[in-house]
Amino acid sequence: MTLLHIQIAEASYDTIPVLHDIDLQINEGAFIAVIGANTAGKSTLLKSISGLMPNVKGTISLSGENLLHLPAHEIPARGVAHVPEGRHVFPFMSVEENLWLGGYCRRHNETALRATLEKIYVMFPRLAERSKQLAGTLSGGEQQMVAIGRALMGDPKLLLLDEPSHGLAPKIVQELHDAFLEIHQSGVTTLLVEQNTKLALSVASEAFVLQAGHVVLQGKSSDLLHDPRIREAYLGI
């Protein structure tokens, strides 16, 4: 069943168009990588879904509701969580305070929030150990865990991950990818933007390729990994 139907005629910054003629259907429970070169429009696509792009022409429908008709602050309560590029944790707040902020849209259900917090601490034990530490003093990988945990506190149906591995050591990247698989297995539909094409295709089950703001290829990750166009353009093989 389709969870998200993205139909973007055009998305632009001021008058400069970045995305055009996109029509994508994303099934409930899918784990999809969005790959493409720098400036292809990957982050812009995620921002369009989470309401952070003011100029989007088209329809982005989540379970039949057009998200483009909603202000950005109402979108998390519809079940969309965005982990932005660069993490953007609140540096002068503790790990736990950062996490609680992610649950704002569920603030009337403290019992459920506490249960989610416990699950996040099981997924990322380092966050439990550092729950009182200021988020700004954590390593890059730990800050990424906070950003992901903060998104999960909203109990999302759809998780948007923008370059979560950027600048992190391989061991941490592996830990994060194990967490993504666990999140996916729990039923959360996931869109992963990743510069590292090989990594993205090894963790997500499907992928689409953005080129100059347009989807040029899509399919199963295992097929794309062997596609000569992908191997030549993005894997350098």
Ligand code: ATP
């Ligand atoms: P990267 O991996 O480099 O982040 P990307 O595929 O995510 O690339 P976007 O960040 O979506 O690409 O950028 C697409 C285009 O939009 C680029 O040409 C970029 O310069 C432009 N752009 C991005 N953000 C803004 C902004 N706030 N104002 C104006 N133009 C922008």
